[in-house]
Amino acid sequence: VDLPFEASVVRVGLPYALLAETLDPEIKSQEGPLTGEKRTVVRAAVTVRETSSLEIGPSEEMLLPLKFPLPERWNAPPVLFSGTIQAALPGLHREEASVVFRHTAPLPATVLSVLTQIGIG
Numbered sequence: 001v002d003l004p005f006e007a008s009v010v011r012v013g014l015p016y017a018l019l020a021e022t023l024d025p026e027i028k029s030q031e032g033p034l035t036g037e038k039r040t041v042v043r044a045a046v047t048v049r050e051t052s053s054l055e056i057g058p059s060e061e062m063l064l065p066l067k068f069p070l071p072e073r074w075n076a077p078p079v080l081f082s083g084t085i086q087a088a089l090p091g092l093h094r095e096e097a098s099v100v101f102r103h104t105a106p107l108p109a110t111v112l113s114v115l116t117q118i119g120i121g
Contacts, residue, residue, distance in 0.1 A: 013106035
């Protein structure tokens, strides 16, 4: 990699697109499984490792960017965040309660876990 200026720390990546969808959780009530019931994923808590950009939503057409911490100073490189980010998701009333992720930046992205809050009915 040839740079037009001197640098002491450089991160170089190749652009790639990631599109992933979680499995539909099996939800049971006192009466038994809720097969066929409409569901809405309301919120998600996403735990990531060394990630700086990621979109999440109930479908590929309804993705919103997760809000990662900003760099401490202006014009600084992106901060690779490790921790949990809370996200309110746009409502999509359907039989599935899966969540879709998209990552298109040439930076690392690792999703460790997703905890969702689901509305039923």
